[in-house]
Amino acid sequence: MSRASIADAVGLTKATVSSLVGELIARGLLSERGRAPAAAVGRPGQLVALSDETVVGLGLEINVDYLAACVLDLAGGVRFERFLRRENRDTPIRDVFDALGDLGRSALNEAEAERLIPVGVTVAAPGLVEVDSGMLLMAPNLGWSNTPLRTEVANRLQRPHLYVTADNEANLAALGELWQGHGQEWRDFIHISGEIGVGAAVVVGGELLRSGSGLGGELGHLSIDPNGAECPCGSRGCLERVVGQEALLKRARLDAEVGTSIGVPDGGVRLLAESAERGDQRTLDALAEAGEALGLACGAAVNLLAPNTVVLGGIFALLFDWLADPLREELEKRAFVAKCSDVAVVRSELGAAAAVRGAASLTLRAVCADPYLVGSSGR
Amino acid sequence: MSRASIADAVGLTKATVSSLVGELIARGLLSERGRAPAAAVGRPGQLVALSDETVVGLGLEINVDYLAACVLDLAGGVRFERFLRRENRDTPIRDVFDALGDLGRSALNEAEAERLIPVGVTVAAPGLVEVDSGMLLMAPNLGWSNTPLRTEVANRLQRPHLYVTADNEANLAALGELWQGHGQEWRDFIHISGEIGVGAAVVVGGELLRSGSGLGGELGHLSIDPNGAECPCGSRGCLERVVGQEALLKRARLDAEVGTSIGVPDGGVRLLAESAERGDQRTLDALAEAGEALGLACGAAVNLLAPNTVVLGGIFALLFDWLADPLREELEKRAFVAKCSDVAVVRSELGAAAAVRGAASLTLRAVCADPYLVGSSGR
DNA sequence: AATAGTATGTTTGCCAATCAAACTAACGGG
DNA sequence: CCCGTTAGTTTGATTGGCAAACATACTATT
Secondary structure (H helix, E strand, O other): OEHHHHHHHHOOOHHHHHHHHHHHHHOOOEEEEEEOOOOOOOOOOEEEEEOOOOEEEEEEEEOOOEEEEEEEEOOOOEEEEEEEEOOOOOOOHHHHHHHHHHHHHHHHHHHHHOOOEEEEEEEEEOOEEEOOOOEEEEEOOOOEEEEOHHHHHHHHHOOOOOOEEEEEHHHHHHHHHHHHOOHHHHOOEEEEEEOOOEEEEEEEOOEEOOOOOOOOOOHHHOEOOOOOOEOOOOOEOEOHHHHOHHHHHHHOOOHHHHHHHOOOOOHHHHHHHHHHHOOOHHHHHHHHHHHHHHHHHHHHHHHHHOOOEEEEEEHHHHOHHHHHHHHHHHHHHHOOHHHOOOOEEEEOOOHHHHHHHHHHHHHHHHHHHOHHHOOOOOO | OEHHHHHHHHOOOHHHHHHHHHHHHHOOOEEEEEEOOOOOOOOOOEEEEEOOOOEEEEEEEEOOOEEEEEEEEOOOOEEEEEEEEOOOOOOOHHHHHHHHHHHHHHHHHHHHHOOOEEEEEEEEEOOEEEOOOOEEEEEOOOOEEEEOHHHHHHHHHOOOOOOEEEEEHHHHHHHHHHHHOOHHHHOOEEEEEEOOOEEEEEEEOOEEOOOOOOOOOOHHHOEOOOOOOEOOOOOEOEOHHHHOHHHHHHHOOOHHHHHHOOOOOOHHHHHHHHHHHOOOHHHHHHHHHHHHHHHHHHHHHHHHHOOOEEEEEEHHHHOHHHHHHHHHHHHHHHOOHHHOOOOEEEEOOOHHHHHHHHHHHHHHHHHHHOHHHOOOOOO
8 A cells, every 4th residue: 555545544634644654664564665666646655555574473372282483464364384293192291392392393494494474373262261371171072271372482482572462263263254265255253264273253244252261162062952962161063063074984984994094184174074975974074064054053153243244264164065055055944034134154254273373363463553672672 | 531541542643632622622622521530640631522412413213113313422422322123014105204304303302402403314224335435235124125225315304414324234234332332342343233134243343344235234134054955036945034023923822912012112022031031942043053053153253253252132132132142053063163263142232222313423423523514514 | 727638620731643835746628 | 748637745733531730618636
């Protein structure tokens, strides 16, 4: 954008914008990018854009069956991204953190080798995270509880000046989709993260919904059949028992094979997708049922919140083709609201990468919100 | 509060607060109210409070079986409140508006007789309201659609300078509870309005959640039994078919009697409450079942949004004693989130009055947000 | 009763963010 | 080659808020 168009968009004067832009360029957050394509008449503007050669954010993710790291620059460029397939359930917690620390340090090293300045780190985890303290209070699918996520990670990165934040994986995935994917256009959407567990995050008006308690988003434990099978959570007929990765594998009778594929990238999902691709009936049935169950659950959420889009993320992004139609059909039936306004059901753009990307973006957003952070070493 | 404590609370200097308070007193929005009760040491502060003798807001409500009006002053005092029992379903729409107009005008007249200055009007209606245009797009329980709520009301009030707004009844009831009831303490709650239909509104962080489309809150059409009875909405097993006022009456076998009681204040609910009071088994069963169904539906909402409180409003406030226990029990079972943080289930403080109160408050909030509105005649 | 201590509210001068308006710069078209 | 048009900058004025000193009102101590 040119200075003039920025002034127009934010409602400040050209004069004010000019001086602010000047300051941000001096700090290296913005850079000039040639002239605008001379429109009709008048002097063409100087384009300014977020700089891609100064500040970067690091995102880290601990999930049940992988670790991930991602470095993003302000312009949205992915400067580093690596997934490390790894079963994190039955290994000692400190081994997991050691592995994540190694991954994070190598990401930082690569960034610094390119003369980029990391300004912060956000750690995503599949469970209930207390943002202020950086504690992972409870992660049922990981089997962890009361783990000091932030300090464990911070201690291993060897960058004491870096501010480390921790947040919930489902929330960060939605933010990833919001900032890196098409989220800005949707503005009101529900992002469903299918992994071993099933989570959801709600974006209203381009803003992530955060409850006071930091909990929420437990779509996986929505009861879709009040008299259905028992769930360890104490309820019956929970969505997760039908559409969670392990439930899907079991229902498709692929759970025997998956044992042999631990350590294979995208172990379980890959198996499911391949089996569906081959036209295996049991798999197709399981997926159709899952789509229907998701539709029922989404119906509840849509009736309550009336988003304009439902985004299928995580493993559901890979399985989208088999889930979408039954989901839409059920949603149409169940959601009163969907009769007045169209609700689109779409595949996540980032898939399993959404959460790390969101994590990396979150730190960068903090810089955008307060550019004085840069240079003043962390917070 | 004294000026000093305000300064402390909002983070401005005493100097700044002093000058702002001065301005607001000059405009008549604040007034001094004697000295503070000399605390320990030091000079006691001059108390200032929102003035109760200048500005008032008018709230109007159209519901299925009544009309209502309410005048509130800035201090939260109810200066006028009247409910008009009236069956609005099978009467001509213009008759309804005429009656509402009369009610509104008499409210304004009384306010003006007390030398109060009405600054705006908000109309609540049980259906989908497009706030910008003031259109009632659809009100299934009223049988109306595409009714120009705002202009119809504005034309009948004979106060062309007054700005009239229209909004959804469930939303306004939640705002009423937020601003006039205990909502400020809860901050994160779900307000359930039981009337002929069942609606819900969500408050997160002291802020009402509004979806972009203006829809949402259709808790009544949550499917609590995917294979249950058909609902006119096209789905099956909708909550409203079990807990809506007419469903309750039918299940309690009181629907024959209710015909004879049309025109009686609180017709249906009163009957239910009295019958339950008498210990009528069918009524008690119906209410227990309803509580259970509400618990299941709330479980879904709680899992997703993790509020700390669920407020039962509308007719559910009157029936609270019979609904609460089965509701809590079911919620406990169904809501994963409720296991980590306590979710209180409480009776609405304002009951059926919540929506008009919220409507009246909403206009006053507009004044608080922009005090320059006062005196500059409407907007 | 005088004095010290503490907290409230007001006055004063100052600063930084923003604006309006005039000005310079860059481009296309008659 | 000048004119209209739009982009960006310079200039001086306005303003919301701050810090610090002051006046005020009350309690506690001597």
